[in-house]
Amino acid sequence: xxxxxxxxxxxxxxxxxxxxxxxxxxxxxxxxxxxxxxxxxxxxxxxxxxxxxxxxxxxxxxxxxxxxxxxxxxxxxxxxxxxxxxxxxxxxxxxxxxxxxxx
Amino acid sequence: xxxxxxxxxxxxxxxxxxxxxxxxxxxxxxxxxxxxxxxxxxxxxxxxxxxxxxxxxxxxxxxxxxxxxxxxxxxxxxxxxxxxxxxxxxxxxxxxxxxxxxxxxxxxxxxxxxxxxxxxxxxxxxxxxxxxxxxxxxxxxxxxxxxxxxxxxxxxxxxxxxxxxxxxxxx
Numbered sequence: 001x002x003x004x005x006x007x008x009x010x011x012x013x014x015x016x017x018x019x020x021x022x023x024x025x026x027x028x029x030x031x032x033x034x035x036x037x038x039x040x041x042x043x044x045x046x047x048x049x050x051x052x053x054x055x056x057x058x059x060x061x062x063x064x065x066x067x068x069x070x071x072x073x074x075x076x077x078x079x080x081x082x083x084x085x086x087x088x089x090x091x092x093x094x095x096x097x098x099x100x101x102x103x
Numbered sequence: 104x105x106x107x108x109x110x111x112x113x114x115x116x117x118x119x120x121x122x123x124x125x126x127x128x129x130x131x132x133x134x135x136x137x138x139x140x141x142x143x144x145x146x147x148x149x150x151x152x153x154x155x156x157x158x159x160x161x162x163x164x165x166x167x168x169x170x171x172x173x174x175x176x177x178x179x180x181x182x183x184x185x186x187x188x189x190x191x192x193x194x195x196x197x198x199x200x201x202x203x204x205x206x207x208x209x210x211x212x213x214x215x216x217x218x219x220x221x222x223x224x225x226x227x228x229x230x231x232x233x234x235x236x237x238x239x240x241x242x243x244x245x246x247x248x249x250x251x252x253x254x255x256x257x258x259x260x261x262x263x264x265x266x267x268x269x270x271x272x273x274x
Contacts, residue, residue, distance in 0.1 A: 002222070006148070009119070011210055013141075014209065015203070015206035016125075023198035025192040029134055046154045050154075050223065061154075062157050074260050076169050078270070080173070083176060095192075
């Protein structure tokens, strides 16, 4: 298998995630798009680790992917708590309405 | 080799199509379920890359925990389930152009940098890959080489847990 198969798939998922973050205005769906982006990075980490014929590199790629998965779990926990707080204050999770900082 | 490429094609197609549905569907619950398809396909791709432990962790943490968390978030923030027309904002064309431009730049630089570089064949002549794959060396590495980052991540998880409770608590 070519390493570029995996890297291009990662790039495609990353771009789809970026589209989701920009085009969605429901807070939960924006968090889902961020998950897509983090997963694209995980594919890249594992594939690039496997590219070098070196056990330390293979393991480094996998361990970094595991750390990213852990940080993603923490991020979703805090992110959903924030979305819940926005819903409680405004009875809507529409991010376009959260514009207090807009000039 | 051919079987691996066919498997990759099927899984990649499933992942990309389901990801497109995640960002375009008009039903929030469907988006969460399509996310399950994306995450499972990526877990299977990790198996193709001989990263079984990452694949299992992906299933356990993402499909088992994060998607459930998303479904709870959807249930708590939507009075009615079903289709809703207000999920997208009015900058969809700009977002699509940005995403396509990003994909073009990334694809160009990746093809330019890696061209036809082959991954070492799993379990084949590349002895080091056969040694490195499997769960034991990963666990050994986490608790020796990467012990400090591991502890930092566990403190981060604790902080996130406390933060989430503090934010979501009604007082």
